[in-house]
Amino acid sequence: MRNDGTVTLTVPAKAEFVDIIRLTLYGIAAKMKFSFEEIEDMKVAVSEACNNAVLHAYDHSQPGQIEVSFTIMNEDRLQIAVSDYGVSFEQVSDRTTSTLHGKSIDEIQSGGLGLYLMQALMDEVEIRSNQGTSVILTKRRLAQETV
């Protein structure tokens, strides 16, 4: 697939739609001939961004939407923007991501791994906060296409 377009998927900001997003991502990335492992990486990173939109962006009484746009930048570079129109991320630049490494069992906590995983699994992560949040994830295909 060449750099000829953007696919946009809009779903209700509910947990039950996140696997539909993963499936669409799979379809696009497989056509771009990303490797199995690269696709798994992207699935997790994109789901983390979507989970955050489901959990943190909207009031539970009034769920909004998640817009995911997939842009084929080059034949080997995919940019995925996950946007919500909810409350903004505060002080995004100050946020530090942390893992469980080097912690004791009493120090570890569930939660707070999402941003870390996005950064670890993608080549670039950019967060724009304005009216809502956009998380822009980019991955370059390393596996060579065998023609």
Next chain:
Amino acid sequence: MRNDGTVTLTVPAKAEFVDIIRLTLYGIAAKMKFSFEEIEDMKVAVSEACNNAVLHAYDHSQPGQIEVSFTIMNEDRLQIAVSDYGVSFEQVSDRTTSTLHGKSIDEIQSGGLGLYLMQALMDEVEIRSNQGTSVILTKRRLAQETV
């Protein structure tokens, strides 16, 4: 999945994006517990509508977009609207669909089966022509959910 939303997918009106639409359709219909056969029916019908948007709606030099919206009407009824913003379908109401049944080998021709298949495979087909074309396809799940 309950009747709580619409999923919208927008892709360039090019043949290479139609299988992405099929995959997203599959994900939604499988979650709604449509049967394998019902999903195959919908895949073909939706692809026919998309193929028409690719082939007939836009100038080849200036391809536009296809917007597909999936609305979960009830837990067992899915409506799929395939819209383009290209040239309109002329005299849609006059159009008759025909198959190869009863024809000789010299009479049969390739082409013209798309609308027939949509009607045969879906419960309802509505065509709206205004600025561009919207083909609205509805399918009800027959297979019972076993809870």
Next chain:
Amino acid sequence: MQNEKLTFQTENLDGLTVVRIAGELDLEVASQMRSVMEPLVELSDRKLVLNLRDLKYIDSTGIGILISIVKARHSRNAPFGVEEVPLTIQKLFDMTGITPFLAASPNA
């Protein structure tokens, strides 16, 4: 290539060419299908059979290509047919009415 959407495997037997088509036959790969089939369709001294066992998807685009092959073979007086048609695809062949044109002549 394993990642390809539609793949072809041609087997030349005595007076018979069998082409196994695997994958999805849709608008995206229609011209690929036409280019692969064209030279085979022209060999009118051989019987031509498409084995569809591993075909996962077809729509009116693919059925249209089959109709063109039926007509081209008929005009050459050369036998053509399909075999091992999956159920979901047979249903579409029956609906559109192409089925009787796809039966390879039994004595060929």
Next chain:
Amino acid sequence: MQNEKLTFQTENLDGLTVVRIAGELDLEVASQMRSVMEPLVELSDRKLVLNLRDLKYIDSTGIGILISIVKARHSRNAPFGVEEVPLTIQKLFDMTGITPFLAASPNA
């Protein structure tokens, strides 16, 4: 149900409960996972093992649930671990640093 996204199969052996989780463990099924695991986590006289062989997907939601189980079992002084972890999932465990907390104590 075959169509379910996440399924559980529990096997009670001598002093050991093994739960096989199959499918996708994400936000949609997080509460289902918590409800199934809760009573098992409380059985502190038995060793608890999750078999992940057929787990196809996990993200930070699922890893968060595993962390809660690790902590709940630790506070009960009860052994917990995972086994047959698929490679793609092991990679996420290693990245997040949860791996050392998931090794069932060897003498249990």
